[in-house]
Structures are given as C-alpha cells and as structure tokens.
Amino acid sequence: MPDAPLLHVEKLDAHYGDFQALFGVSLSVGAGQVAAVIGANGAGKSTLLNSIAGLIASRTDAIRFQGEPIGTLSAFRVVQRGIALVPEGRRLFPSLSVEENLQIGGQIRRPGPWNLKRVYEVFPVLEERRHQASMSLSGGQQQMVAIGRALMSNPALLLCDEISFGLAPIVVRDIYAHLRAIVAQGTAAVIVEQDIGQALAMADRVTCLQEGRVALEGRAGEVTRADISAAYFGV
Template identity: 60%
Template sequence: MSEPLLTVERLNAFYGDAQALFDVDLTLARGELLALIGANGAGKSTLLKCLTGLVKNRTGTIRFKGEDLIPVPAFEITARGIALVPEGRRLFPSLSVEENLLLGGKVARPGAWSLEAIYDLFPILKEKRKSPSTLLSGGQQQMVAIGRGLMSNPDILLLDELSLGLAPVVIKDIYDLLPKIAGNGLSVILVEQDVSRALGVADRFMCMLEGKVKLEGRPDAFGREEITNAYFGT
C-alpha cells in the first residue's frame, strides 16, 4: 500500500485558551474523497483551517507528501498543493468573476485546470466572466469559489460547507460535477452537514463531535442509526 498523501496525528488546536480539536488523526489517499460530517461546532472547519495554516495555535503532526506542514506559512501551503474553498465563498467583491478565478492561478502550479477548463466545467461563469462577483447568485458564487481553488491545480481540495445557503437544485448540480472535479487523482475533503448527500459521494467519512473523531470508515460499513448516534453524541 502506498503512503497516504496526507497524514494527521494527534492534532490539537486552540482559540486562545479554548481547545477546539482533541488528538485528531486523519489520513487521505491520492484520489480519495473524504467526507467530514458533524453538527455546528464539531470542529470540522477548524480542522481544515489547521491543514491550511490558518489556525496557528496547534500541536501534533500534519504531513503532506512526507513533509511537515506545521511550520509552513499559509500562503506557502497553497503553493505546495492544498487549496481551500472556504465557508461562505469569500470572493473579492471588487473583482470580476474572471479576476477572482485568475487569482487562484497565481501560484502557477502545473496541471489540467486552466481558465478554459473552469469555463468548460461551469459554462455560466464564461457568460458572466466580466461581471462583478457581487451580482452572481449564491450558486454561481460557489462555482467561482470552487473554480478559484481548482485554478491552483492542487493535490488536495478542501470544500468547506459546500451546500450551505444554496437552493436544492443548485446543490444537486454541483454534487453531480464532483466526480469530474475529483478526477485525475485529485483528493478532496468535503465538509458537509447534509449527511446523506455527503455519504453518497464519499469513499470514506469521518464524523466529529466536540472536536473529536467519533466514527470513521466507509459509508457502507455502518448503519444509519450508528452514524446518527455518532453525529449527535447519543
């Protein structure tokens, strides 16, 4: 068996004196889609921020392609191949759709994702490429956020709350594209509160509760009641 692309061991994270993660372990293989599920406050977004260097007060081990990421600054982690699509999209409102996308390519990593490839994936963005991002619908803004992440040609794409605030038809459209997005060996960690949808696309899942991993494995290895109990801590 080949070495995991990403290995996290005994990761603890803090906001001031408050501890948010407790001895979290995680592995991610190349080409794997890992769903990270749990209720609000479970620690899912904090874990992604730890992986990208946005939470500095952390202990433990984060190894990406064999290298320790703990001392690496956030901007360099993106350049090394981990891209975050943040909760709430976080687009630059003063920039057009195309300018937001081009920012993702500034790290100049080689790969299949180019501006044209993003427009092939999301044709509506080509139509609106000169429009300010503030004039887009929520679903279109999410497409820009995903496209911006892909433009860095990452090895790992982190999707934080992919469906938050989106209409069901838009969520379905984006989820239908996940196999294409995750093709060519791209690994994905998907943070999602919609458990059924997340488990439907995942190779593996981790369920978090109060900063700890309560259950993990293949979705078909557990019954719905067992997953629900882990989710709510019952």
C-alpha cells in the first residue's frame, strides 16, 4: 500500500468503564507530517494519544500503522512498531538521573539515528546534567528528557501530549524549535496542544476534538481562528 498514510485512525471509540470518551474519531498522518490535535479540557486528546500508544485497548483495525492494524497491540509492541509517546505530565522517574531516564526509553531500540550521543547533541544541557536526578531539572529541561526518552526508541511517529504545559513562553519556543528540527529529519508527529498558535505554526493538518468527537479537521493553513473557536467551544 504505497499511498497508505503512516498512521490511520478510523472510527475510534474509547471507554473508561461505562463512560465513553471517544466517539468515532478519525485521523491520518503521512510520513514526516505533523498533525495537531486541539480541544478543551476533557475533550479526549490524551485518550486519543493513549489509544494510539496502546495504553488503552481499541478495535484492532481502528488504528493502522504502516498499513497494519495495531489497535489491540500492547504499549510495548506499539513502541517496537515505531510509535513513541511523550506523555502528559512527562512521567519521568524523579529520583533517577537524566541518563537513566533516557536509557529507559532506549530499552526498545529500533534501528535508526537516535542514541544517547545524538540526544545530547540536540539537547546539550542534558549532557551537562546527565548524572543529576531528573527532578532537579527545570520544567523545560525535564520536557527535553521526556522527548529524548521517546526518541531513544527511534520512532517513525512521535506522539506529544501538551509538551508546552506549565512552561514559560520562551521555553515553549525553544522546545518547539527543537521539535521542528527533529521533525525536519523525517519523524512524523501528532502534537496535542492547548497553545493553538504553536500547534498551527508547526502542523500540516489540525483536528479539533469536542466532547470526544471530531468537530473540525483541515489543513492547518486553511482553518481560521473563527473555525477553531466554533469547534472548540461549540458556539
């Protein structure tokens, strides 16, 4: 299937017990492309990323990656296939060092350019602090560890859940400049963002979720602020 997108989510539902969080969500990402997912608190953005990452079980063919159904694969198998998650809240091991946190990401190592040396080239401050406990780093530096840890598996697709959350604007710009450089080297990404300007500046396509449903989908350069406001708030 030469024309199949890298990732194709089709009519994905997700449940927490009796509560349904996603209703028929569809999303496609081409190789090397960036999709932004935006939406208000509780819209289902993290549920979507966690479903793709195999942390929430799905119907097998609701998620296809490189043409293969992966909806029922475990998180471990999903990483082996080439999808890595930078989770909401970073989820580092706080008392482990920077380097130990990065090595955890490299436990599943696919062939590719990323290794400790390469991560340190991109984020030199992490090399300076490599023996420090991750909790002693600034928020921005911790986010770099979380991104570096995901890259250590050499993913074809990076899932980024609110990587700008809680960071100062100048730090956000720095993190996104790094992410842009990473994507320019061929890694595709799905970025979940509350910072809509940041999301649109980087993405090829944008999907807006509202209460678990796709309220808007389009080329990032073509959706207007008014379209987004309407999709965000349902007004």
